Amino acid sequence: MxxxxxxxxxxxxxxxxxxxxxxxxxxxxxxxxxxxxxxxxxxxxxxxxxxxxxxxxxxxxxxxxxxxxxxxxxxxxxxxxxxxxxxxxxxxxxxxxxxxxxxxxxxxxxxxxxxxxxxxxxxxxxYYVDGAAVKVNNEPIFVLAKAEDGERLLKEFQEYYAKPSEKNQVTSVSFEEEVETEPVEVPLDQALSYEQALEKLKQGNLQKIEYTIQENDSWWLIARKNDMKTKEVLASNPGANEDTILKLGKKITLEKVTPYITVVCEGVRTDIETIPFDVVTKTDSSLSSGQTKVKQAGSDGEKEVQYAYVQKNEKVVTQTVKDEKVLKTAVSQIIEKGPQQVTVAYSRGSGSTVSGVSWPLRGSITSYYGYRHSEFHTGIDIDGDQGDPYTAAAAGKVVSAGWSGNYGYTILIDHGNGVMTRYAHSTKLLVSAGARVTKGQTIGLVGSTGRSTGSHLHFEVIINGDTVNPLNSLR
Ligand SMILES: [Zn+2]
Structure with a gap:
């Protein structure tokens, strides 16, 4: 030299x-x-x-x-x-x-x-550096300046999602894609430092998409068309909220983020959960008609639940209950009610659709109503993150709120006129049986309990005891 x-x-x-x-x-x-x-x-x-x-x-x-x-x-x-x-x-x-x-x-x-x-x-x-190209499915995504730090970078990225603790036993961590590092020589300004590389992996690949507003578009529909969440679409349009009016033909920008690498974690997690109390109504002839009295106040119970889970990056994709231990039993609320003099007979609905049912959750539909393979899917699956709040589709009375086998934590609401709605796979229920709910009231949090792959809301519309396609009723 x-x-x-x-x-x-x-x-x-x-x-x-x-x-x-x-x-x-x-x-x-x-x-x-x-x-x-x-x-x-x-x-x-x-x-x-x-x-x-x-x-x-x-x-x-x-x-x-x-x-x-x-x-x-x-x-x-x-x-x-x-x-x-x-x-x-x-x-x-x-x-x-x-x-x-x-x-x-x-x-x-x-x-x-x-x-x-x-x-x-x-x-x-x-100038140049002897770096390491990080390759995902054989495609280089960037070059790390210090070649010998390649393995450490990938390990640290795995640890970003796999967070073992006393309450979270991680049994395996792997990449969904084929990920490797390869020595490569690049001009200095094309290489990333360790910190930059780690940040890039965490942030994912940001793509800016230009979208032209079409007829009947809503923020939610745009999100669905682009496989995004409504909040992501709104975030890429500062100042906009769900009520912002969309102008036909106007161009908007969508900032879509897709991860470069998917970290798959498997393990067993222990959660402490609330057991919502039941509401029991008894008739007491000593009370006058329409009069109610709380005989016993209800109180929520508590239980320790062990979930076997599979997580992809931050998203829990499957979760099954492995073990449940009641720490504190729920105490039912007992309400005494005077004898009913007028019997209210709900008129049975006649058609298969009902109007005025609103979306309980804004998300893309990951599974539609009807046959999928040999099974009949009795509702629609709306994509949501673990913990996303969902709302009552219409005003009504909670028939039941609790564990329901394959449905996991489920809420069933009676809206009158033979119409009911069901919300399944919740991680948490925020209402109890007997409660009156209003349309749009937050009633539970999205989860993946019961027989479920991935966090989502399974939503059913039931008319006269039979499920119908919710898409015919939703607005
Ligand atoms: Zn479903």
């Missing part, structure tokens, strides 16, 4: 030194020596004059081009080493260069010497 080339003046001085050395070995008494010494002094004298008015320097030659002067090859080498380490420092490595850098020694007049500045030298060199 660094090569020295000799110069006539240097040779001249070397010869001079050699002469001094040779002469020293000859006796001073010899007349030849005296004559030689005089000659030598004369030569040295002219040499000193020459040395005082000029200076030795080196040209720094990059790829055959002289870029400037420095005092010596040693000084130039030190500056270049400094530049290489400074350039690579933000990436945690020393930069390298393939440029041919040589030095050509000169003697020039003192007045003509101007030292090459570090910044000029820095700008004249091109």
């Amino acid at each position: 660094k090569k020295a080339s000799d110069l006539p003046i240097k040779q001249y001085l070397d010869v001079l030194k050699a002469k001094i050395f040779t002469l020293k070995n000859i006796s001073w008494k010899s007349p030849k020596v005296i004559g030689g010494s005089i000659l030598l002094l004369l030569l040295m004298g002219s040499g000193i004059v020459y040395l005082n008015s000029t200076t030795s320097a080196v040209y720094v030659v990059i790829n055959g081009e002289k870029v400037g002067l420095l005092e010596s090859q040693k000084q130039a080498g030190a500056i270049i080493d400094e530049i290489l380490s400074e350039k690579g420092a933000p990436l945690g490595v020393a930069a390298k260069t393939h440029d041919s850098i040589t030095f050509s020694s000169v003697r020039i007049k003192n007045s003509e010497y101007t030292a090459l500045s570090k910044s000029t030298l820095e700008a004249d060199i091109s």
